[in-house]
Structure formats: structure tokens, C-alpha cells
Amino acid sequence: MEKLECIVKAIDDKLGSDIVAIDMQMASPMFDTFVLCSASNERLMQAIKESVVDECQKHGYDIKHVEGGKTSKWILIDAGDIVCHIFDKNERQNYNLEKLWGDMPQLDVSEYLS
DSSP states (O other): OOHHHHHHHHHHHTTOEEEEEEEOTTTOSSOSEEEEEEESSHHHHHHHHHHHHHHHHHTTOOOOEEEOOTTOSEEEEEOSSEEEEEEEHHHHHHHOHHHHTTTSOEEOOGGGOO
8 A cells, every 4th residue: 555545544534524635746855745634623633643653654654753732733744755734624724735735736535535
């Protein structure tokens, strides 16, 4: 299983919503892809974070760093070439990364969703 599929399925399995993957290869030398999702509450955000970390490790992908604690409204998971952003729904609207990076192509992850 490739890393993007692993991350998207881990988010989807824990009921993360509005999953979007943005191809960042032309914008950053540090990473290739942003994966964004929303969660309805802090407990769900933590469950998604744990699912992503566990599934990546299970499939042999390193997690370099995780930022955001139990009361955070935005959790960031650095998986090397993929950076995963887990947002509280309101916080996602405030930062609006899709608009900020709107000139970058989105990747179709629909085949990974249940």
C-alpha cells in the first residue's frame, strides 16, 4: 500500500470528513503532498491522529513529527514527503489552506474512500 493510500484510508476509517490531497511538488522542496481533513470534535481528531500514525508505522512508513495536543484545533503529522493536517471544522475554515494553495493541483483520492 502506498503512503498516500495508507493515510487517506486511516483518516476515512475514523470518519474524518472532507478529505483533500494537494500536490505540493512544485511549491515545496520539503514535501510532495498535503492531506487535509476535518473532524467534528477533539476526541475524533485524536482518534484520526492515532489511526494515521499507527497505520503508517504498520506499513513501514516513518512519522517524523506530530504537532498538536489533546486540546488543539489543528494537528499536523509530518510523514516525510506527505504532511497530514487534521482540523477542527471551524479552524479549517479560518486557515483555508485549500484557498491558499488553490493554484496547486488536487489529487483524486476517491478510490481510497469507503
